[in-house]
Amino acid sequence: MNPPHVSLQRGVVWGRQPDSHSVVVVGDLHGLAGALKEILDRTCFTGCTLVFIGDYIDRGPDGDEVLHAVRSLTANPSAYGYRQVVALRGNHEDMILRARHDSHWRDCWQANGGRRKDWNWLCGHQAWDWLESLPLLYQHPEEIVFQGRRHHLIASHATVNRQYSLDDQKEEDLLWRREVAGYSHDTLCVHGHTVQAGGVPVLQNTPTGPVLMIDTGSVKTGIVTGASFPEARSLRLLKSRD
Numbered sequence: 001m002n003p004p005h006v007s008l009q010r011g012v013v014w015g016r017q018p019d020s021h022s023v024v025v026v027g028d029l030h031g032l033a034g035a036l037k038e039i040l041d042r043t044c045f046t047g048c049t050l051v052f053i054g055d056y057i058d059r060g061p062d063g064d065e066v067l068h069a070v071r072s073l074t075a076n077p078s079a080y081g082y083r084q085v086v087a088l089r090g091n092h093e094d095m096i097l098r099a100r101h102d103s104h105w106r107d108c109w110q111a112n113g114g115r116r117k118d119w120n121w122l123c124g125h126q127a128w129d130w131l132e133s134l135p136l137l138y139q140h141p142e143e144i145v146f147q148g149r150r151h152h153l154i155a156s157h158a159t160v161n162r163q164y165s166l167d168d169q170k171e172e173d174l175l176w177r178r179e180v181a182g183y184s185h186d187t188l189c190v191h192g193h194t195v196q197a198g199g200v201p202v203l204q205n206t207p208t209g210p211v212l213m214i215d216t217g218s219v220k221t222g223i224v225t226g227a228s229f230p231e232a233r234s235l236r237l238l239k240s241r242d
């Protein structure tokens with residue numbers, strides 16, 4: 001059943017149709033398994049790299065199904081026609097992990113849309129260690145093309161902090177920080193965590209570099225976005241075929 005304010009779920013691929021030289025970064029899902037299915041229908045068996053930005057659970061109706069799908073995809077990406085699948089940890093995963101051991105965090109998790117069936121899925125599938133093992137930061141190994149220029153691509157649930165090197169980012173920042181500031185002019189930062197109320201990704205060209213915010217609201221708007229970027233090497237390949 002959908003939450004009362006979401007009558008329709010949509011999974012939208014933003015940018016170029018992915019192929020084997022693409023990376024697709026998927027925003028906050030919050031239990032919208034129907035929207036996830038639409039994104040998977042558009043991206044599976046393309047050979048692309050798929051990166052989930054975290055927040056699989058809470059608020060929406062089917063966090064257990066989303067967890068199941070994300071874990072299956074990360075365990076065996078080639079079975080679904082992906083080059084690689086990476087699932088990052090979001091602040092809602094952080095809350096449910098802390099809620100296991102701490103009643104304050106249990107209250108916090110419940111107050112933020114915690115759902116018993118997500119908890120039950122993690123218990124029933126003995127998936128707590130898997131959830132805890134999820135990384136906080138993704139750096140794509142190839143340069144991508146964004147707005148006609150080559151960029152490095154980094155993705156994390158909340159925002160990176162350019163005070164620190166990428167190897168030395170703080171867990172608290174990557175899970176919770178809302179301040180939007182680019183990392184460098186040749187790096188595209190892709191983040192979730194902060195809802196973009198219009199239901200479309202929002203690019204912020206900050207004085208320190210570009211940041212693309214891709215949490216398109218899920219349980220508020222019904223829209224989950226997968227942002228697709230071509231690798232720079234794919235354009236070289238296209239040119240050499242001309």
Ligand SMILES: [Mn+2]
Nearest residue numbers: 028055193215
């Ligand atoms: Mn979220």
